[in-house]
Amino acid sequence: MSTIAPVNQPTQPHDPDNGPATTVIKSWKAPIVLGVFTVLGFLLLVVFGRSGVSTMSLSTSSDLIQLPDVLLPTRETGIVVTVLLAAITGVSVWMVQSSRKVPIWLYSVFAFLLLLGFLAWASADERIPVPGLLFGSLSLAVPLIFGALGGVISERVGVVNVAIEGQLLAGAFTSAVVASVTQQPLLGLLAAMIAGVLVSFVLAAFSIKYFVDQVIVGVVLNVLVTGLTGFLFSQLLAPNKALLNQPPKFERINIPLLSEIPIVGPVFFRQTLIVYIMYIAVAAVYFGIFHTKWGLRLRAVGEHPQAADTVGINVTGTRFWNVSLAGAVAGLGGAYFTLGSVGAFGKEMTAGAGFIALAAVIFGRWDPIRATLAALLFGFASNLQNVLSIIGSPVPSEFMLMLPYLVTIFAVAGLVGTSRGPAASGKPYIKS
Amino acid sequence: MSAVQEPPAPGRTPTPEPVEESRWHGIFREITTGNAIISVLAVVIALAVGAVMIAFTNEDVQESAGYFFSRPTDLLSAVWQAVSGAYSALFQGSIYNFRRDTFADGIRPLTETLTYATPLIAAGLGVALGFRVGLFNIGGRGQMLIAATLGGWVAFALELPAGIHMVAALVAGVAGGALWGGLVGLLKARTGAHEVITTIMLNYIAFYLVSYLLRDGFLKTPGSNNPQSPASKPNSVFFDLLGPGYNLHFGFILVIAATVFTWWLLGRSSLGFKFRAVGENPNAAKVAGISVQRMYVYAMLFSGGLVGLAGINQVIGTTTSGFGAGIDSGIGFDAITVALLGRSKPWGVFAAGILFGAFKAGSFSMQAAEGVPIDIVLVVQSLIVLFIAAPPLVRAIFRLPTPGAPRRKPVPNVTQEVVAK
Numbered sequence: 001m002s003t004i005a006p007v008n009q010p011t012q013p014h015d016p017d018n019g020p021a022t023t024v025i026k027s028w029k030a031p032i033v034l035g036v037f038t039v040l041g042f043l044l045l046v047v048f049g050r051s052g053v054s055t056m057s058l059s060t061s062s063d064l065i066q067l068p069d070v071l072l073p074t075r076e077t078g079i080v081v082t083v084l085l086a087a088i089t090g091v092s093v094w095m096v097q098s099s100r101k102v103p104i105w106l107y108s109v110f111a112f113l114l115l116l117g118f119l120a121w122a123s124a125d126e127r128i129p130v131p132g133l134l135f136g137s138l139s140l141a142v143p144l145i146f147g148a149l150g151g152v153i154s155e156r157v158g159v160v161n162v163a164i165e166g167q168l169l170a171g172a173f174t175s176a177v178v179a180s181v182t183q184q185p186l187l188g189l190l191a192a193m194i195a196g197v198l199v200s201f202v203l204a205a206f207s208i209k210y211f212v213d214q215v216i217v218g219v220v221l222n223v224l225v226t227g228l229t230g231f232l233f234s235q236l237l238a239p240n241k242a243l244l245n246q247p248p249k250f251e252r253i254n255i256p257l258l259s260e261i262p263i264v265g266p267v268f269f270r271q272t273l274i275v276y277i278m279y280i281a282v283a284a285v286y287f288g289i290f291h292t293k294w295g296l297r298l299r300a301v302g303e304h305p306q307a308a309d310t311v312g313i314n315v316t317g318t319r320f321w322n323v324s325l326a327g328a329v330a331g332l333g334g335a336y337f338t339l340g341s342v343g344a345f346g347k348e349m350t351a352g353a354g355f356i357a358l359a360a361v362i363f364g365r366w367d368p369i370r371a372t373l374a375a376l377l378f379g380f381a382s383n384l385q386n387v388l389s390i391i392g393s394p395v396p397s398e399f400m401l402m403l404p405y406l407v408t409i410f411a412v413a414g415l416v417g418t419s420r421g422p423a424a425s426g427k428p429y430i431k432s
Numbered sequence: 433m434s435a436v437q438e439p440p441a442p443g444r445t446p447t448p449e450p451v452e453e454s455r456w457h458g459i460f461r462e463i464t465t466g467n468a469i470i471s472v473l474a475v476v477i478a479l480a481v482g483a484v485m486i487a488f489t490n491e492d493v494q495e496s497a498g499y500f501f502s503r504p505t506d507l508l509s510a511v512w513q514a515v516s517g518a519y520s521a522l523f524q525g526s527i528y529n530f531r532r533d534t535f536a537d538g539i540r541p542l543t544e545t546l547t548y549a550t551p552l553i554a555a556g557l558g559v560a561l562g563f564r565v566g567l568f569n570i571g572g573r574g575q576m577l578i579a580a581t582l583g584g585w586v587a588f589a590l591e592l593p594a595g596i597h598m599v600a601a602l603v604a605g606v607a608g609g610a611l612w613g614g615l616v617g618l619l620k621a622r623t624g625a626h627e628v629i630t631t632i633m634l635n636y637i638a639f640y641l642v643s644y645l646l647r648d649g650f651l652k653t654p655g656s657n658n659p660q661s662p663a664s665k666p667n668s669v670f671f672d673l674l675g676p677g678y679n680l681h682f683g684f685i686l687v688i689a690a691t692v693f694t695w696w697l698l699g700r701s702s703l704g705f706k707f708r709a710v711g712e713n714p715n716a717a718k719v720a721g722i723s724v725q726r727m728y729v730y731a732m733l734f735s736g737g738l739v740g741l742a743g744i745n746q747v748i749g750t751t752t753s754g755f756g757a758g759i760d761s762g763i764g765f766d767a768i769t770v771a772l773l774g775r776s777k778p779w780g781v782f783a784a785g786i787l788f789g790a791f792k793a794g795s796f797s798m799q800a801a802e803g804v805p806i807d808i809v810l811v812v813q814s815l816i817v818l819f820i821a822a823p824p825l826v827r828a829i830f831r832l833p834t835p836g837a838p839r840r841k842p843v844p845n846v847t848q849e850v851v852a853k
Contacts, residue, residue, distance in 0.1 A: 210822035219769065221818075227811035228810075228811055229805040232489070243704070253548050355570070396647075401636075402641065409630055412619075412626065412629050
């Protein structure tokens with residue numbers, strides 16, 4: 001299910017359904033999306049503009065190097081941003097017209113400007129702590145990133161991983177119990193990885209050995225883990241909270257020197273051990289998949305198992321062990337819930353994070369770096385809402401909460417478009 | 433899912449041996465290798481696993497296990513007490529309660545089962561229809577919420593004569609679900625956006641939209657701070673099927689009709705033929721002149737509409753006293769398991785919905801009577817689906833013969849849609 005047949009590509013020249021717009025190969029999607037956002041920006045920042053001064057503090061009180069606050073006049077900032085947005089849209093129209101590809105950095109600049117304008121608008125006569133905003137975003141994104149990495153590994157090797165949610169939840173539960181009993185968060189981390197692997201074993205066994213549809217197994221595993229952890233929580237953890245559900249949390253570790261870099265330091269280098277493991281994991285998965293023999297084999301098995309088999313790669317074994325690895329990575333993300341942020345296991349505490357991670361995998365087009373960026377986007381958007389609700393945003397909080405999901409739909413529909421996953425993902429390999 | 437590649441029924445496969453089998457032997461083989469036995473055994477295994485979980489976490493069992501070697505019978509009787517108590521409570525809560533005096537009272541649990549099954553079947557049909565076209569609709573939650581919003585608004589805000597009001601609310605609800613689902617189809621057809629992403633995102637969007645509307649929008653109850661809508665007007669509510677003593681309502685009849693309709697649509701109509709063609713192989717369907725894009729939109733409209741039926745059923749059937757943002761109560765996700773268990777066939781979904789409805793109804797009495805958490809039902813349900821999906825595993829556990837002649841290679845139990853992609 002993760003792949004979409006090439007039939008749906010809207011840019012195909014002779015498509016009777018899409019009207020005359022698609023009879024040319026130029027895709028006008030990007031300018032249209034940018035244009036829509038520019039109009040929205042104009043409405044919000046200029047028509048409904050607010051007056052006042054927006055303050056953005058760039059340093060925390062504990063920083064060595066103190067940066068001065070940035071003061072932005074709200075209305076003027078809105079007008080400038082809108083003009084720049086319109087200019088970028090114009091550039092993209094011109095580029096598409098002259099059959100050029102709109103570069104990715106232009107989108108980034110556009111998104112940054114839009115965000116800046118919005119932040120300034122929302123914080124008229126208020127102060128936004130930028131390091132706090134980014135720090136919280138990273139924290140919220142950590143489990144999503146681990147989950148997305150697990151999804152990328154699993155799907156790249158040809159097994160659709162809908163069970164990320166289950167792996168996260170199993171990791172969260174096991175790490176809480178093991179860490180409370182042993183009072184060792186590191187053992188909890190290890191236990192979370194093992195729990196993720198166990199969930200993966202079921203996924204691998206049923207989809208690789210018994211050829212059960214991988215989506216079915218994934219969905220069912222999520223339900224199974226939800227039921228199992230919920231049952232054990234009510235029966236065992238809730239009555240024996242002191243013994244089984246009070247894990248020690250990881251302490252924050254400040255990395256010398258790096259943690260004193262303005263803005264970057266407090267956000268990235270004053271985190272817990274799990275977050276540092278996450279940095280390593282992202283780099284390792286990226287390097288492993290694209291620059292090692294292991295990664296080449298993994299991708300070969302996911303794209304064309306028959307060819308891989310012909311050159312002597314053990315398809316079943318490769319799939320089995322890499323799906324297990326994916327489970328271990330996702331399990332780590334689960335441990336972050338209990339050992340990194342919350343500090344105790346709660347029923348269904350992952351609250352759909354696994355599905356967001358799955359969306360990040362597809363949004364990131366099965367690429368570890370892009371999937372990480374997508375996960376960061378989700379984390380940022382959720383935390384933006386938290387920050388704005390503290391300073392009292394003029395927008396109802398529900399709409400702020402909705403925003404990341406709305407942006408994702410726009411981005412997937414307008415910019416990403418048809419996403420093509422690993423060719424053999426979702427198909428069992430039956431050796432003849 | 434269509435699961436067309438089920439191993440061919442042994443009765444129809446020509447056996448390779450030249451010797452004529454005896455009639456009884458043939459019947460025996462049919463019983464031990466058929467699909468029905470797999471389903472029954474899957475339920476048995478799942479219940480057995482559930483029994484182990486109940487026994488392990490029971491306090492009496494844990495206590496008596498402490499002195500197992502001095503008096504082992506205590507442990508066994510404690511296990512028996514725990515497991516039989518829980519499962520008889522499950523049965524009495526879902527099918528027939530022997531402790532009641534009259535038949536009319538005793539049968540009430542069964543009507544509860546059907547009431548719980550109603551939205552599960554409706555939403556399950558929607559998800560199953562999506563599966564048959566090769567679409568994975570995880571958006572049941574959002575579709576139900578929008579259906580409840582539109583249908584609920586018609587139900588509590590308008591003043592219409594009896595009958596017409598109910599139909600109006602029903603139509604509004606189904607339309608709401610179809611709208612939210614159709615949006616996904618449109619996005620997929622127009623831009624190629626993956627339906628898994630868009631349905632998940634639309635779930636959240638619907639949830640926050642409804643939360644806002646309940647807090648500060650047109651769903652807000654005047655003069656109340658609870659995020660809950662006003663109660664549906666009596667005219668709009670589904671009438672009771674068995675009188676006021678039972679919760680079973682007209683929604684169940686509608687769901688039977690919806691099952692028949694889906695069966696007709698998929699199996700007998702030309703649109704359904706196109707749906708299945710796209711589901712089996714979109715490339716071939718396109719070559720055959722079927723507009724794949726259009727089929728995606730239509731399929732999501734129908735799928736969302738059926739899920740919307742589940743949503744409106746909640747508002748004017750089950751919880752008529754007004755609804756909150758949790759009105760879907762997880763049915764959108766349960767529906768996926770229902771559709772999988774029913775193998776995406778309308779009547780299969782119907783049966784699976786009733787089974788899951790029975791679990792749901794029974795789980796409450798199990799929790800009330802024996803203190804077994806409701807979550808055990810999730811475990812049992814998921815295990816059933818898992819085992820039914822893997823017949824070779826069930827056969828291996830019970831050492832059943834593999835169907836038909838000695839087979840050269842295993843048949844994949846995978847849907848055509850997935851293969852086609």
